[in-house]
Amino acid sequence: MTGWLPVAPCTPAGCARHTGAVRAPLPAALLLLSGCALVLLGVACVPLVRLLGAGPRRRLTRHWARAVPQAFGVRVRVRLHAPDRTPGGGELVVANHISWLDIPLVASVLPGRTVAKREIRCWPLLGPLAARGGTLFIDRDRLRALPAAVREIATALRSGSRVVVFPEGSTWCGRGGGAFRPAVFQAAIDAGATVRPVRITYRTDPHGSGPTAGAVAFVGPDPLAASLWRVVRAAGLTAHVDVLAPIPADGEDGRRALARRARAAVLGAGDPLQARQTAVASDRANRPAESVHH
Template sequence: MSVWLPVAPCTPAGCARHTGAVRAPLPAALLLLSGCTLVLLGVACVPLVRLLGPAPRRRLTRCWAHAVPRAFGVRVTVRRHAADHPSGDAPGGELVVANHISWLDIPLVASVLPGRMLAKSEIRRWPLLGPLAALGGTLFIDRDRLRALPAAVRTIATSLRSGSRVVVFPEGSTWCGRGGGGAFRPAAFQAAVDAGATVRPVRIAYRTAAHHDGPAAGAVAFVGSDPLAASLWRVVRAAGLTARIDVLAPIPADGGNGRRALARRARTAVLTTEDPCRCCQTAVASDRANRPAASVHH
């Protein structure tokens, strides 16, 4: 691995822990089966979905991504900037940037702002999620080769100029959700500057039912050398998980301050607690009724 890559101090043993209520093994296994089945269904349907026009393709992608976290037993709350259209669609290219905690971040962002994901090349080899990402138009980059970075910036800029939405996790690595996370790497923001695109910050947070405004839910943290299978099982075993995604106000990339200033501004927006009166909140109250019954114990 290249020494220039960001490395989070988070480790599976130190950060990826759940201390609250847990589901019994059988209900957890049923959730794991339902979640993986839904992901496989998405993989199987991608070739057909790609034949559709952009608008119906986005709607189907949003519906599928909306269902994935819930299939794994995670309740979702969405808050949007008051001036946004409910569909989240925006004219022209848009660079969506979010903090990065878990593999769950990917369907969460896709459920509100579907677009082309930027991902490390290793994800292409992941079971289930890798083939789905490739078929869905993910832009893969080789993070170990610094020389590949200019080409990656050009690829992102080309997509933005064509009017596409590109989703990036600019921290460059997953963090456990506690503390401030990592700095936003400026490379993707250079693509937004080159393309004259809008930057859309998104804040992702995970909590448990007992600590809705307290410490981050460690069960969802997918950090360090954590195996994907272990992370999946930890998520379905943890009861009362809630994911909240805040779609924040857009930032124009033509401010003239350069990519680093743009990256700092986006990170500040993600780290700053949004005033509830400036957002409209949509809580999916039906999630609890639609989830399989679970045996909960401490």
């Protein structure tokens, strides 16, 4: 493992488990078909949607992205803690990373250009959709590719684009989380962009009081097909998306401080002790390596 290629300790056997009610195979199969059909429809319609103006294109993207988790049987709850756009300049959206569902969930509220690992381009269904949607594919296998990736993201931000990144560098099961790798935050500083933290949680009831939904965790060597089936079999899943207050990239002590502040916001570190522990842990994890990844 390198700093450019961080790996979470989560495994499918240890983390991706659903302890609540399950759907029968037939209803689950119908949800799987409906979800895949909706993704395919999105792939087919991308060329036509790109012909629309920016406003209609964003609205259609949001509606489609919101429908994708629902088609797979996942309820969606969104809370806006601040306006969804800061006037002027680009916006770097950073979120914790648990599942492939995170991508449409963020797009349903803050559609933008997603930063993803190069391998996703070859995924069935999601790969072609990501490529046509303007995804910034990053080569994580070469540490020397990091500066070019940062420059590419900064260029997109300077043009006024919204760029979506999952700076933990890998998916986690949701019971904890990795450090936010600071490299991508340098792009925000270079471009003078705003950083928008987003918190994603999955629960087994719509009000968020139930246990964490491990069924959605897409971790380790988990095959995409197995993850899709686990999601549609798990009944009562609800995704909660909290769009948090923006953080200016200027006025910080540097990319590491900006990464710590964004991570603390995403983790909901409300009390001083937890905030200090989060900052110390993140700083220690960030020092030897930097990465940017979906």
